[in-house]
Amino acid sequence: MELIINNLSKTYPNGVKALNGVSLTIPQGMFGLLGPNGAGKSTLMRTIATLQEADSGSIQLDGIDVLHDKQAVRERLGYLPQDFGLYPRINAETMLDHIAQMKGIGNKSERKEVVASLLNRVNLFKDRKKALGTYSGGMRQRFGIAQALVGNPSLIIVDEPTAGLDPSERNRFYNLLSEIGENTIVILSTHIVEDVNTLCSNMAIICTGEVLMQGTPKEGLALVNGKIYQKTIEKSELDHYRKDFHVISTKLISGKLSLRIESESDPGNGFEPAAADLEDVYFSFISKKVDPITI
Incomplete structure (x- = not known):
């Protein structure tokens, strides 16, 4: 399917x-x-x-x-x-029974079984009589x-x-x-x-x-492996680095920016290789469409 x-x-x-x-x-x-x-x-x-x-x-x-x-x-x-x-004043059991009716489960005993089974599955059976608003x-x-x-x-x-x-x-x-x-x-x-x-x-x-x-996430990671580099800079230096490098993400740590860039080769300039993760994959693609700093 x-x-x-x-x-x-x-x-x-x-x-x-x-x-x-x-x-x-x-x-x-x-x-x-x-x-x-x-x-x-x-x-x-x-x-x-x-x-x-x-x-x-x-x-x-x-x-x-x-x-x-x-x-x-x-x-x-x-x-x-x-x-x-x-509906904040209706309890979970009653609401789910109503939804089951709308889904075509007409038999009352069958609905009761379905409702109990689903509430157990999502670990809400003990709270089935509580109002949804709580x-x-x-x-x-x-x-x-x-x-x-x-x-x-x-x-x-x-x-x-x-x-x-x-x-x-x-x-x-x-x-x-x-x-x-x-x-x-x-x-x-x-x-x-x-x-x-x-x-x-x-x-x-x-x-x-x-x-x-x-x-797959693994295939995504393969696209950026070996291309991610990291460096800690002053916040005031960000614009300068964005002009010279493909910045994909930044993270503020103790008043300084941890900068991650994507580069096909070692960019030098104090950057160190970093292990790629799925967040790098995400920002690598997104940064080609929008400014990652403003996401």
């Missing part, structure tokens, strides 16, 4: 080109869609989820024409958007995954799911998504490199509505 996106484009009435000829092949498993805010990720996710029309192009899910057979897609889709509303950010996200899993979807989309979570909740969420991704296509849209590095066997980098790279 795979999701095939071919030459997808979308321009908004204000002239913003959100998607520009996007083509991706997404296999079963965890797929990371990595890009800065405003890159086109959410537009792409909403289009796949049949919530938004494309101007041109096509999407196929296991033989289903996503853009034209929306109902067939919705029956196989689980979706956790970046911002999803909850849930922490991590609990809300886990409930969001539970509602996305109703009906055993073959495609799950999660948009910026770990933003704002504390480290322990993020780890719980990582484990949950990893388990789900064993038998399902899961698209993880995020600007957090660590999410993709931890979870995803395949990935793509998107910026200004264009796919800049697709492959």
Whole structure:
């Protein structure tokens, strides 16, 4: 099973080109869609989820024409958007039962089984009687995954799911998504490199509505290995270094800037070779489109 996106484009009435000829092949498993805010990720996710029309192009899910057979897609889709509303006074059990009804599970005893199973799976069963408005950010996200899993979807989309979570909740969420991704296509849209590095066997980098790279994290690393150099400089020297080198990222440490550049050969000038990581891959591609210092 795979999701095939071919030459997808979308321009908004204000002239913003959100998607520009996007083509991706997404296999079963965890797929990371990595890009800065405003890159086109959410537009792409909403289009796949049949919530938004494309101007041109096509999407196929296991033989289903996503853009034209929306109902067939919705029956196989689980979706956790970046911002999803909850009824704060309703408890998790009641809300999930209602969602299961809407997904076509008419038998009451069957729904009860499904709801209990899903709440156990996301570790919320003991909190099933609590009002959703009392849930922490991590609990809300886990409930969001539970509602996305109703009906055993073959495609799950999660948009910026770990933003704002504390480290322990993020780890719980990582484990949950990893388990789900064993038998399902899961698209993880995020600007957090660590999410993709931890979870995803395949990935793509998107910026200004264009796919800049697709492959495995290992293949991405191979593109920058041996090309990353590092040096600590004064903040006032940054503009000078940006004129002479391909600066891909900076990090302020104790009042000084740790500068990372990409170079095909040893740049000298006090730079030392640095082990490449997935963040370097990300900034290497993004910096060709936008100023990495302002991301």
